[in-house]
Amino acid sequence: MKRPTIADVARRAGVSKGAVSYALNGQPGVSAATRQRILAIAEEIGFNPNSAARALSGASARAVGLALSRPARILGIEPFFMELISGVEAELSSRGYALTLQVVADPEAEVAVYRRWWGERRVDGVFVCDLRADDRRVPMLEELDLPAVVIGGPGHTGALPHVWSDDAAAVTETLEYLIALGHRRIARVGGLPGLLHTELRTSAFQRVCERPEVRWSLSVPSDYSGEDGARVTRRLLSAPERPTAIMYDNDVMAIAGLAVAQEMGLAVPGELSIVAWDDSPLCQLVHPALTALSRDIPAYGGHAARHLLALIRGEQVGAYQDEGAHLTPRGSTAPPRAS
Secondary structure, three states, X not given: OOOOOHHHHHHHHOOOHHHHHHHHOXXXXXXXXXXXXXXXXXXXXXXXXXXXXXHHHOOOOXXXXXXXXXXXXXXXXXXXXXXXXXXXXXXXXXXXXXXXXXXXXXXHHHHXXXXXXXXXXXXXXXXXXXXXXXXXXXXXXXXXOOOEEEEOOOOOOOOOOEEEOOHHHHHHHHHHHHHHHOOOEEEEEOOOOOEHHHHHHHHHHHHHOOOOOOOEEEEEOOOOOHHHHHHHHHXXXXXXXXXXXXXXXXXXXXXXXXXXXXXXXXXXXXXXXXXXXXXXXXXXXXXXXXXXXXXOHHHHHHHHHHHHHHHHOOOOOOOEEOOOOEEEOOOOOOOOOOO
């Protein structure tokens, strides 16, 4: 796709290129209404005079972008993204690049951000997180020819390179561990439905729980927040047949679940075993310390950054499978008490 020019703005506004120049530079010569119309059109198609000048000079923005369609209140307490960004920043800063981060309300706004960044040459490339099946961001970025690396997968990434780890294998390892401990009623508090990694984890959970040893299983979605994790846990533990083990899709929800169990007078791990994803330091600050699926998240972000910078340099970049999460048993898991 061709980047927007001053001629494109003029044609859509029905005015001369000189009038566009007056409007964009705040000079007299156009009416207030015309100025507003020109500015609105320029914003809509992603034209920026300063960015256009940079494009003509061939200069690099020396920045890459990351747009996240998550509620800001959740991102503020979500250790995963903070650790991922720290790994990305460490790699970028050592190469003289900056990270442009923008939190958006929904996927539609995220697509608009990518188009604006591309039109204005604000960034040299982008990261794509929270991949969905048939994700419309993938063909759009391929069409723009904007260097992009997907953090996630496998699959549904089109021709875009991606950095991923095997979440299904981690779920399988955890469930096999819980089954070996003697758990027969197992629940999972999952993440946002529709996200590819949520669906991969859900499929793995359901597949393992079809084994004859598992008498009862249930996977419930959530929004990753502690409040939602607590709400779902309370509902699970209030049911006539409650689980003896629960795995959570992040550590914030697992800690909230631990608090609910203690509030309801259930002993952890005697009456309920708990497993968390994303083994942040929070998992060892509670009592009992949480069994967790551990992985080097900053290194994961660093690998993604290296691949994006290589792509920006024009190198051939493909898929990269990072080290998967591995189970770290601690005090929150044990064989269930005989009932």
